[in-house]
Amino acid sequence: MAAPTITHPQPDPADRIPRAPLTEQPESGSYTDSRGRQRKFRRINRPLSERFWLKVHKTDSCWLWTGHIATTGYGQVGVDGRKVNNAHRVAWELAVGPVPDGEFVLHRCDNRACVNPHHLFLGSARDNLLDCISKGRFRHVPGQSEKKLTLEMRCAIRERANAGEPAAALANEYGVSPVTIRRLVARKTYAGDTGPERQG
Numbered sequence: 389m390a391a392p393t394i395t396h397p398q399p400d401p402a403d404r405i406p407r408a409p410l411t412e413q414p415e416s417g418s419y420t421d422s423r424g425r426q427r428k429f430r431r432i433n434r435p436l437s438e439r440f441w442l443k444v445h446k447t448d449s450c451w452l453w454t455g456h457i458a459t460t461g462y463g464q465v466g467v468d469g470r471k472v473n474n475a476h477r478v479a480w481e482l483a484v485g486p487v488p489d490g491e492f493v494l495h496r497c498d499n500r501a502c503v504n505p506h507h508l509f510l511g512s513a514r515d516n517l518l519d520c521i522s523k524g525r526f527r528h529v530p531g532q533s534e535k536k537l538t539l540e541m542r543c544a545i546r547e548r549a550n551a552g553e554p555a556a557a558l559a560n561e562y563g564v565s566p567v568t569i570r571r572l573v574a575r576k577t578y579a580g581d582t583g584p585e586r587q588g
Contacts, residue, residue, distance in 0.1 A: 437482050440465060440475075450497055451479075451504035461500035479503035480510075492516040498523050536564060542572055542581055549573040 418428045443455040443465070453463030453475040463475030480493045483505035487493060494516060497507040511519065537545070545558055555569040562569075571577045 450499045450502040453501045453503050463501050475503050480508050494519050542578055546573055
């Protein structure tokens, strides 16, 4: 038995609602969405250079981005319709010029929301990493977090972990990462310590 053929009626072009050309569309208005809710809109036809600086609050030192802030702490701004860039990078491009390929825009002030071009400078990927480490924002430098733990702390952590205490709870208490706790308990770090041996 053959499957039934389903035909979808084609819309008649005459039934289409005529739309005003882009230049004649209103700057603001309202519409009803697919769920029947009333929504407002405001059309922005300003160039990026004009839109950008409207969202900057200038203080005596830093110029703070007042638009969208990502979870990383960096401001973000829409560029060319769909593309989103970090606000400090756009500030550099607007004030100084294009960022060369492979270069990063770094902060002198260590304020991620700052877009003051005088607080920004260009650097390589290596410069970016070293800057991040020097400001204490890099999460894992091999051997760095382990240095916080004294011999007594390390012995206590091993005992408590062997007794079944979760690595995450110990990490929060001692101010290190759960990975540091697991490596310590597995004796991948401080293997020469004397104290409780790894269980299991």
